[in-house]
Amino acid sequence: MTNLIDIKGVTHAYQTPNGPLPVLDNLNVSVPEGEFAAVVGPSGCGKSTLTRLVAGLMKPDQGEVWLHGKLVKSPRKTVGMAFQNPVMLEWRTILQNVMLPLEIVAPGMPKKQRVERAMELLDLVGLTGFENKRPSELSGGMRQRASLCRAIVHKPDVLIMDEPFGALDAFTREDLWQTMHELRAKEPFTAVLITHDLRESVYLGDQVIVLSGRPATTQYVLDVHYPGEGLRKLEGLYTPECAQMLATLREQIQIAQGRQPEPAVH
Amino acid sequence: MRNFQKVAVPVGAIVIFLLLWEFLVWVNGWPNYVMASPSDLPDAYIRFWSLFVEGSWQTLWRTVAGLALAVIFGTALGMVMGFSRIARDALYPLLVGFNAIPKATLVPVLALLFIGQHNFNTVLMAFLISFFPIAVSVGIGLSTLEPEYRDILRSLGASRLTIFRKIALPKTLPEFFGALKVSVTLAFIGTNLVEIISPHGRGLGALFLSGQTNSNYPLMFAVLIALAVLGIILYYAVVMLEKIFAGWAERPQH
Numbered sequence A: 001m002t003n004l005i006d007i008k009g010v011t012h013a014y015q016t017p018n019g020p021l022p023v024l025d026n027l028n029v030s031v032p033e034g035e036f037a038a039v040v041g042p043s044g045c046g047k048s049t050l051t052r053l054v055a056g057l058m059k060p061d062q063g064e065v066w067l068h069g070k071l072v073k074s075p076r077k078t079v080g081m082a083f084q085n086p087v088m089l090e091w092r093t094i095l096q097n098v099m100l101p102l103e104i105v106a107p108g109m110p111k112k113q114r115v116e117r118a119m120e121l122l123d124l125v126g127l128t129g130f131e132n133k134r135p136s137e138l139s140g141g142m143r144q145r146a147s148l149c150r151a152i153v154h155k156p157d158v159l160i161m162d163e164p165f166g167a168l169d170a171f172t173r174e175d176l177w178q179t180m181h182e183l184r185a186k187e188p189f190t191a192v193l194i195t196h197d198l199r200e201s202v203y204l205g206d207q208v209i210v211l212s213g214r215p216a217t218t219q220y221v222l223d224v225h226y227p228g229e230g231l232r233k234l235e236g237l238y239t240p241e242c243a244q245m246l247a248t249l250r251e252q253i254q255i256a257q258g259r260q261p262e263p264a265v266h
Numbered sequence B: 001m002r003n004f005q006k007v008a009v010p011v012g013a014i015v016i017f018l019l020l021w022e023f024l025v026w027v028n029g030w031p032n033y034v035m036a037s038p039s040d041l042p043d044a045y046i047r048f049w050s051l052f053v054e055g056s057w058q059t060l061w062r063t064v065a066g067l068a069l070a071v072i073f074g075t076a077l078g079m080v081m082g083f084s085r086i087a088r089d090a091l092y093p094l095l096v097g098f099n100a101i102p103k104a105t106l107v108p109v110l111a112l113l114f115i116g117q118h119n120f121n122t123v124l125m126a127f128l129i130s131f132f133p134i135a136v137s138v139g140i141g142l143s144t145l146e147p148e149y150r151d152i153l154r155s156l157g158a159s160r161l162t163i164f165r166k167i168a169l170p171k172t173l174p175e176f177f178g179a180l181k182v183s184v185t186l187a188f189i190g191t192n193l194v195e196i197i198s199p200h201g202r203g204l205g206a207l208f209l210s211g212q213t214n215s216n217y218p219l220m221f222a223v224l225i226a227l228a229v230l231g232i233i234l235y236y237a238v239v240m241l242e243k244i245f246a247g248w249a250e251r252p253q254h
Helices: A047-054 A093-104 A111-124 A140-152 A170-186 A196-205 A234-237 A238-258 B001-029 B038-047 B049-083 B085-100 B103-113 B118-143 B146-156 B160-197 B203-213 B217-249
Strands: A004-015 A018-033 A036-040 A061-065 A077-085 A159-162 A188-194 A209-210 A220-223
Touching: A004 A047, A004 A188, A018 A047, A018 A111, A018 A188, A018 A196, A018 A209, A018 B203, A036 A196, A047 A159, A061 A209, A077 A140, A077 A220, A077 B203, A093 A111, A093 A140, A093 A170, A093 A234, A111 A140, A111 A170, A140 A159, A140 A170, A140 B049, A170 A234, A188 A196, A196 A238, A196 B146, A209 A238, A220 A238, A234 A238, B001 B038, B038 B049, B038 B085, B038 B217, B049 B085, B049 B118, B049 B160, B049 B203, B049 B217, B085 B217, B103 B160, B118 B160, B146 B160, B160 B203, B203 B217
Parallel strands: A036 A188, A036 A209, A077 A159, A159 A188
Antiparallel strands: A004 A018, A004 A061, A209 A220
């Protein structure tokens, strides 16, 4: 299987008044096509830098980022992004917000087709009937759903998400996890998800990448074998298999934080 | 009902204000060369009707012209300061310094620079006094744009111009209109300053001055009220534009 995303030996440092601040150190990440990679790590370890690198928004000091067998040098139209802040444009309706990437990526696309495409996605995430509302009239969870639609409306190869569910309450978050799985089932895409939530990483990810503390390097990669067949179910999180995976991840995070791992209870 | 209330409340407030004014003059027994009362005003308007129309028109068009220049120049300056740190660092002290100069002192300077160009000088003063709030708020609006807003378009390979047109410009509109409301009043001050201080005599300012020289106090107060009315008209014109172009920023009231 070919890798859609290949991050090879990436090292990066930010220039600060107190000298260079290294954030990534020889980082290697590979995500095969169609896979969902969840990235966890201590806070401030350079996870967001990773998303900006994959999106081509910045260039690493050393190393290479490959997307679809091509070296990433600048932003490319085949990427979709979603952030913790849904970043809705308040002066546009929900529908117009979702159609925004199409205006950039496919300027020639007829309006009717754009509307159809956007409505199809809004329907998938359960926002039918809200398309003509302003973002300020929607709840945080609904705004985040619209934001996800916008991130994939132009059928990107890669969906990059930087803690998109971080600011939501627990129930809304679980709802959106489910939505995420439904979206992937209908519209397969490769995804990189930055998260602080280990349960989220296991529930959504095909692999969970644990980054070490700053400067971040790939410390551990967990292949997720989620219990059950077909679409993942939330109940699966409460099985011994998942408990085992979560314990392993917790242990790794503690090592990443430079602490002595508490003995995991198996 | 809601619309009726919208008109009735401010009109009622104005009526109460006029009644209080009238009462104050009556209670103190002030003759109208000390303080004119509202009941003196209709007479002044009737006697000098044509002068009021002419003066209002001159004041209004020169204010609007100065304001238009301030919008163009202020927005351009704000864009430069919003996008470039160096420009921001370089221009801020200059701008603040310029803004701190009492504009009355500039009237003779302008009068000497452009001798006899009364219209030009007046428009220029209205402009000079009113571009500052616009430049600052557009500059701040642009420089505080959250990086995520830029990133959603930049990650798709959109050009800087597209990002400006689709994101930065509309997002700055509420700040822009906020500043414009301040600038409207300032521009009026600029126009009147020149009309009163400079001896060429046009506009409502000149009418005010002639009231003063002739000790016609009701006329002076009538000019002040006319200026207030013009100011209100222009202010609400801006509010209407704001509703059309930045109405989305208004949150629904619950």
